[in-house]
Amino acid sequence: xxxxxxxxxxxxRVHSGRSAEEALKGVDLNRNIEALIENPLSxxxxxxxxxDVRAFARAKDLEQYSELLERxxxxxxxxxxxxxxxxxxxxxxxxxxxxxxxxxRQPRALYxxxxxxxxxxxxxxxDQTGSNGANLNWPAAFGLNTDRNSNDxxxxxxVNAAPYIAASLIGCWLSHPLNYYLGRRGVxxxxxxxxxxxxxxxxxxxxxxxxxxxxxxxxxxMGTKASTIPVLAAESSPASIRGSLVMGWQLWVSFGIFLxxxxxxxxxxxxxxxxxxxxxxxxxxxxxxxxxxxxxxxSPRWYIKKHRYHDAFKSLRRLRNTPLQAARDLYYIHAQxxxxxxxxxxxxxxxxxGKEQYTSSGRYANRFIQLFTIARIRRATLAASxxxxxxxxxxxxxxxxxxxxLFTEANASEKSALLVSWGFGLINFTFAWPAVRSIDRFGRRxxxxxxxxxxxxxxxxxxxxxxxxxxxxxxxxxITLFIYLFAAxxxxxxxxxxxxxxxxAFPLFHREVGMSLAVSINLFWAAVLxxxxxxxxxxxxxxxxxxxxxxxxxxAFVMIFLWVPETKQRTLEELDYIxxxxxxxxxxxxxxKVLPYSFKRYILRRDVELEQLYKFPSNY
Numbered sequence: 001x002x003x004x005x006x007x008x009x010x011x012x013r014v015h016s017g018r019s020a021e022e023a024l025k026g027v028d029l030n031r032n033i034e035a036l037i038e039n040p041l042s043x044x045x046x047x048x049x050x051x052d053v054r055a056f057a058r059a060k061d062l063e064q065y066s067e068l069l070e071r072x073x074x075x076x077x078x079x080x081x082x083x084x085x086x087x088x089x090x091x092x093x094x095x096x097x098x099x100x101x102x103x104x105r106q107p108r109a110l111y112x113x114x115x116x117x118x119x120x121x122x123x124x125x126x127d128q129t130g131s132n133g134a135n136l137n138w139p140a141a142f143g144l145n146t147d148r149n150s151n152d153x154x155x156x157x158x159v160n161a162a163p164y165i166a167a168s169l170i171g172c173w174l175s176h177p178l179n180y181y182l183g184r185r186g187v188x189x190x191x192x193x194x195x196x197x198x199x200x201x202x203x204x205x206x207x208x209x210x211x212x213x214x215x216x217x218x219x220x221x222m223g224t225k226a227s228t229i230p231v232l233a234a235e236s237s238p239a240s241i242r243g244s245l246v247m248g249w250q251l252w253v254s255f256g257i258f259l260x261x262x263x264x265x266x267x268x269x270x271x272x273x274x275x276x277x278x279x280x281x282x283x284x285x286x287x288x289x290x291x292x293x294x295x296x297x298x299s300p301r302w303y304i305k306k307h308r309y310h311d312a313f314k315s316l317r318r319l320r321n322t323p324l325q326a327a328r329d330l331y332y333i334h335a336q337x338x339x340x341x342x343x344x345x346x347x348x349x350x351x352x353x354g355k356e357q358y359t360s361s362g363r364y365a366n367r368f369i370q371l372f373t374i375a376r377i378r379r380a381t382l383a384a385s386x387x388x389x390x391x392x393x394x395x396x397x398x399x400x401x402x403x404x405x406l407f408t409e410a411n412a413s414e415k416s417a418l419l420v421s422w423g424f425g426l427i428n429f430t431f432a433w434p435a436v437r438s439i440d441r442f443g444r445r446x447x448x449x450x451x452x453x454x455x456x457x458x459x460x461x462x463x464x465x466x467x468x469x470x471x472x473x474x475x476x477x478x479i480t481l482f483i484y485l486f487a488a489x490x491x492x493x494x495x496x497x498x499x500x501x502x503x504x505a506f507p508l509f510h511r512e513v514g515m516s517l518a519v520s521i522n523l524f525w526a527a528v529l530x531x532x533x534x535x536x537x538x539x540x541x542x543x544x545x546x547x548x549x550x551x552x553x554x555x556a557f558v559m560i561f562l563w564v565p566e567t568k569q570r571t572l573e574e575l576d577y578i579x580x581x582x583x584x585x586x587x588x589x590x591x592x593k594v595l596p597y598s599f600k601r602y603i604l605r606r607d608v609e610l611e612q613l614y615k616f617p618s619n620y
Contacts, residue, residue, distance in 0.1 A: 039574075040335045041077040049073055053331060060309035065327060072327030076335075088324065095321045103240045109297055109318035113236050114245050116292040118252035119285055120188060120229045123195050124222060125256020126263070126282040128400055129425070130199065131160050131215075133264025133418055134275035135402075141275065142208045157531040159212050160401060163219035164527035171223020172520035176364055176512040178224060184232040184299045187224055189290065194221025196286040203280030211279075219523075227519045230503035231511055235299040236319050238329075239571040243439040246503055247496035251432045254491060256285065257400060258425035265418045301508055301572070304333060332571070340507045340576060367513045377510055379579045383564045384502040384518040387448070390556035391498050392525040394455050395549030396490050399424055399483060401530050407480070409542055411470045420480050427484050431491035443568040444497045448560045451493030456553035458486040463546035498522065501564075504572055505579065561594075562587050578614070589613045 041049065053073045057066040067087070075082045075096070082088060082096050098105045135156065144152040171191075178187045198218035205211040230249045237245040263281040267274050297319055303312035309330070316326035371381045391397075399406070403424055407417035439447060462482035468475045499519075506514030537545040565578050565586055597610045 040339050049077060068323055068327045069331055072324055073331045076328045076332040092322050092324045095325060099240060107321055113296045114233060114248050116296050117229045117233045118248045119289045120225055121249045121252035122256035123285045123289055124226060125253040126260040126285060127218060127222060129257050129260025130279050130282045133268055134278040136414055137275040153534060155208055157534055159208060161527040161530035162212050162215035163222055164523045166216040166219025167223030168520045168524035168527060171220040172227050172516040175224045175227035175516050179512045183302050184228055185293050185296055187228045188293045191221040191225035192286050192289040196283050199282040200280055203276040227515045230499045231515050232299050234503040235301040240569055241440055243500055243568055244436050246500040247435055247439050249499045250496035254429040254432045258429045261422040261425035265422045268418055304337060305508055337508055367510050371514055371517060376579050379583055380505040384505045385521050386559045386563050387498040387501050388518045388522040389525055391494055391522055392529055393552040393556045394494050395459055397526050397529055398533055402533060412476050424487055427487040428491050431488045432495055435492040435496045439496060440568055443566045444501050445564055445566045447493040448497055451489045452553050452557040454489040455486055456550045458482050459546050459550040463543040466543045504567055507576060561590055
């Protein structure tokens with residue numbers, strides 16, 4: 001039997017006498033028919049585990065930590081029984097208990113990383129809304145005719161869409177090579193400088209072409225940052241609260257949007273330079289991002305990917321409460337990553353005589369192709385793409401980009417439109433907070449399935465509210481009410497889930513290119529939406545345009561129900577087994593099990609139990 005594969009836990013039972021080749025069929029990461037979530041260490045004997053850990057320590061120049069790694073590996077193998085493992089101190093036991101009972105008791109370095117990632121998200125949000133208020137004045141400053149029948153109206157949409165065009169076509173795709181050479185921190189540092197200089201440049205432009213170029217440069221920074229920061233947060237966080245910490249991206253994007261609306265409201269009365277200050281004020285959060293990222297630990301998984309295990313262990317020691325937890329995570333990540341390498345390859349795949357053969361060169365183009373050709377990764381690509389495009393289908397960015405213009409169409413004054421938009425930003429930020437707890441407790445999928453129907457009816461109601469006579473005091477108030485309700489349902493669901501989900505769905509060697517694709521899809525459709533919505537609203541009227549997005553919410557609900565599996569509270573490496581379940585099996589389970597259960601449970605009010613899709617070993 002191949003001892004290397006046995007030592008990685010690739011066999012269902014190492015004592016069974018089966019060949020490694022036969023045993024590998026039981027842990028096929030491309031076709032997990034049984035929906036079994038396995039621990040690659042669980043079937044090792046204590047002697048095998050000890051031997052493998054010592055060999056690992058010698059190979060990775062970690063021999064001074066051999067004893068610590070052995071205890072950590074034992075805990076990774078049997079996490080339920082850490083109390084009985086010899087050599088574990090009472091302090092270490094308490095830290096392990098806290099993982100379940102006080103999961104948010106984490107070291108300062110982890111929270112520093114999350115805070116800096118949150119600042120990066122706030123930069124993203126402020127950048128998005130700086131143009132919202134400026135749209136009321138900058139076209140006239142450059143002599144553009146923004147009458148809906150004028151071709152200049154397309155220029156307005158093009159300038160607004162410029163960051164998303166550049167982000168989706170350039171910035172997102174630069175993140176992979178930049179991550180390869182510079183690491184997660186280096187990419188965030190460079191992206192922050194792009195976001196700093198481009199918005200200052202926007203404030204000094206003299207023509208719409210110059211403004212367009214500055215916003216293209218802004219998009220490069222936004223794309224690389226959006227593709228990297230959620231990954232850095234996900235790779236640094238423990239599994240039990242990863243969703244809560246990574247969702248900080250969208251939470252603080254919402255806060256950045258709120259700050260942008262606040263700046264628009266504060267600055268709008270400053271005359272001819274108001275729009276310049278509204279654009280330029282977005283440089284403020286970029287400053288602490290540039291400085292703060294230097295003090296964050298690098299992603300331990302990036303170090304492991306680069307075979308820098310000593311640096312990975314050093315990083316994990318800063319990100320975990322005790323060295324024992326760091327040793328446990330280091331060895332467990334290593335075991336799962338080796339499984340990924342053996343079963344999925346580390347980036348390159350060749351086909352010879354109908355058989356897939358994996359190599360170690362890992363070229364960018366091949367990794368991109370494998371997003372669609374390797375079954376496990378293809379399912380992650382499908383799910384991440386669905387949640388990303390659903391964020392544009394739901395209509396939230398119509399409000400983020402054009403709320404001031406939309407409320408002006410609802411017969412609001414410029415001040416009232418900015419004030420109502422500010423309220424929208426406040427609602428968006430405030431109602432994102434419940435997801436900090438619920439995203440790991442109730443799950444990503446459940447939050448989406450709960451909130452999308454409510455977004456559909458609130459948008460539909462907002463659209464029909466335009467039929468209230470314009471001279472009625474209720475006209476603006478009722479429209480505002482339903483748009484605020486829409487934002488309240490969006491914020492804890494489709495707000496935080498897409499970037500959290502996409503950052504965790506892909507295996508390590510495809511994480512950068514997978515996240516790049518997912519963010520590119522999101523921002524590309526944001527660009528299309530930004531260009532098209534003004535004309536769509538003109539053709540369909542605001543009622544028709546908003547009603548169109550209400551219908552898209554229903555379509556998105558069906559897509560999520562069929563194609564998006566749950567990922568809560570599993571390590572990044574354990575998600576290999578989740579996405580190894582065939583799509584047809586997942587769809588069949590949703591239609592034949594979940595749908596009848598939901599009807600009986602919530603419509604007929606019967607006390608029924610749902611048969612679970614995934615099967616977990618008893619020691620999980």
